[in-house]
Amino acid sequence: MSAKSWAIDIDRDDITQAKLVTDADELLAPGQIRVHLDSYAMTANNITYAVFGKPAGLFGNDQGYWDFFSERDTPGRLPVWGFATVIESAAEGVAAGDRFYGYYPMAESAILTAGKAGPGGFTDVTxxxxxxxxIYNHYQRIEALEGYRAADHDYWPIFRPLFLTGWLIADQFEDEGDYGAGQILIASASSKTAIGLGFSLARRAGHRPETVGLTSKANVADLDAQRIYDRVIAYEDILTLNPGMPSAFVDMAGNGAVTRVVHSHFGNNLKASIIVGKSHWDADAGGAALPGPERQGFFAPGRSQKRIADWGGAAFGQRIAEAWLAFMDVAPRLASVDKRSGGDAALAAYREMLSGQADPRKGIVVVP
Structure with missing residues (x-):
């Protein structure tokens, strides 16, 4: 490994403060492996990870997303999803050259502690x-990925974690009888998680609520043409919707202004209000008292664990693979792959996503 391997450090208290640094070469301890990141995606989901980097109750009261790849009292290392190749191993069952899909720090390389290694992959036991x-600690061998096709390789880090979240939200709606709603309003409808939700709802057999994508006026025509949602409207047009229709609201970005409009317009006819992400990290989250239901958070790992317990791991994987392959048949028309190379480009991609200016029709893939 080169001592010039780059990484990106982020201030835990101010996520706008990020810088490119050089990681020192470290000797591996028994059980550890060193991987080189082949590619990873930069999405709005990663900004949610940064917002909840410090303890926020998602993992109990004393851990946050920064705790995956950085020690306390050190700068944060942002988690990303991607592919990596083992370049050095001191772990039984993992060899140099092995390739894995999973959760990595935003860096050129990483050291992981490989436990429970087998044909399917390993679990990081740091x-x-x-x-x-x-779900965040399991690394899967490419050869063992259910639903993997080489032609879809670049779309895995772009869409897979977000599609899984959208699929799980759709599953929860079906499990809860759609909360009694006749329509589901999906904010930040151009986001990849929202698209995964809309796609999954549309595939449901039998009766289902109407899906209404909410987006900025400039995105309405393009998003409507993708035919993911039954209808797409601009945020400014929410008040044209029938306030008497029993509705549910899924907020992908944590934009308080939109949340207040929806809650105020539907009042008690809003049957559920679910917040998924916080990509609008600098917007008012709408924490003040609102008409209608109490907002509830959605945490994909918890829902995954519930369904694995309900169905078993193999059946869960098979259902996801089936839905994923159907989605991969349409993914190329939903987003093009925008590849960026090197540390400077990685830092620029993070800042672009943080600014909210990234084009939702593109999927940023960083090649370290």
Whole structure:
């Protein structure tokens, strides 16, 4: 490994403060592996990780997303999803050249502690990670990825974690009888998680609520043409919707202004209000008292663990693979792959996503 391997450090208290740094070469301890990141995606989901980097109750009261890849009292290392190749191994069952899909720091390379290694992959057993959700700690060999096709390789880091979240939200709606709603309003409808939700709802057999994508006026025509949602309207037109229609609201970005309009317009006819992400990290989250239902958070790892317990891991994987392959048949028309290379480009991609100026029709893939 080169001592010039780059990484990006982020201030835990001010996520706008990010800088490119050089990681020192470290010797591996027994059980550790060193991987080189082949590619990872930069999406709005990563901004949500940064917002909840410090303890926020998602993992209990004392851990946050910064705890995956950085020790306390050090700058944060942003988690990203991607592919990596093992370049050095001191772990049984993992060899140099092995390739894995999983959760990595925003860096050129990383050291992981490989436990429970087998044909399917391994689990990172670094002490600070052992109490964090298993879905984030499991690394899958490319050869063992259900639903993997080489032609879809670049779309895995772009869409897979976000599609899974959208699919799980759709599953929860079906499980809850759609909360009694006749329509589901989906804010930040151009986001990849929202598209995964809309696509999954549309595939449901039998009766389902109407899906209404909410987006900025400039995005309405393009998003409507994708035929993911039954209808697409601009935020400014929310008040044209029938306030008497039993409705549910899914907020992908944590934009308080939109939340207040929806809650005020529908009042008690709003049957559920679910917040998923916080990509609008600098907007008012709408924490003041609102008409209608109490807002509830959606946490994909918790829902995954519930369904794995309900169905078993194999059946859960098969259902996801089936839905994923159907989605991959349309993904190329939903987003093009925008590849960026090197540390400077990685830092620029983070800042672009943080600014909210990234084009939702593109999927940023960083090649370290």
């Amino acid at each position: 002490p600070r990670r052992t109490t964090l959700p298993p």
